[in-house]
Amino acid sequence: MINGAHIIHYSADAEADRVFLREVLGVEGVDAGQGWLILPLPASEIAVHPTDGAPNQELYLMCDDVVAEAAALAAKGVETTPISDQGWGLLTSLALPGGGAIGLYQPRHQRAHG
Secondary structure, three states: OOOOOOOOOOOOOHHHHHHHHHHHOOOOOEEOOOOOEEOOOOOOOOOOOOOOOOOOOOOEEEOOOHHHHHHHHHHOOOOEOOOEEOOOEEEEEEEOOOOOEEEEEEEOOOOOOO
């Protein structure tokens, strides 16, 4: 039985991104040994979308109020993109210190977990 998912984010500055997740987003984790920090995520979902290009993956965090969450993150110095209405939800993305980005959205669709 599958009982979880493990996501790997590759970064040009992994330690800075770990600090960001831990200290800015408040995600507490465990040390899996030799400094490899494993961080828990809230309930997760997976959606499979068609593509004409190469297969890839995207990571989005979800929240109840993206406007309020983006404002709280901005107060902590986090850069976000302008919030856009995608129909299925309100979407922004967070700049990570290591050069990547994580999506953040307020879904309008039914969630898979409660």
